[in-house]
Amino acid sequence: MEQQNKIATHSKLAEKMYEPSDYKAKDDLSQGLAITHEQVSDTFVEGTIDAMIDNVQDTGEDARIPREGYQK
Numbered sequence: 169m170e171q172q173n174k175i176a177t178h179s180k181l182a183e184k185m186y187e188p189s190d191y192k193a194k195d196d197l198s199q200g201l202a203i204t205h206e207q208v209s210d211t212f213v214e215g216t217i218d219a220m221i222d223n224v225q226d227t228g229e230d231a232r233i234p235r236e237g238y239q240k
Contacts, residue, residue, distance in 0.1 A: 190202040
């Protein structure tokens with residue numbers, strides 16, 4: 169019975185997908201998914217996960233991407 173409970177718990181964790189509401193959630197899993205989603209987005213946009221934009225046109229310097237999360 170205990171083994172079945174572990175399998176059910178692991179299945180629920182494995183099936184969890186990112187949702188915009190994860191940015192405001194309090195549980196570790198949702199917060200982890202929100203951070204990972206942000207890192208993947210940064211990588212697609214800028215090619216790095218350090219949340220920096222290289223050579224901003226106005227100043228010619230690097231700029232940090234603000235961490236504001238999902239805005240409605």
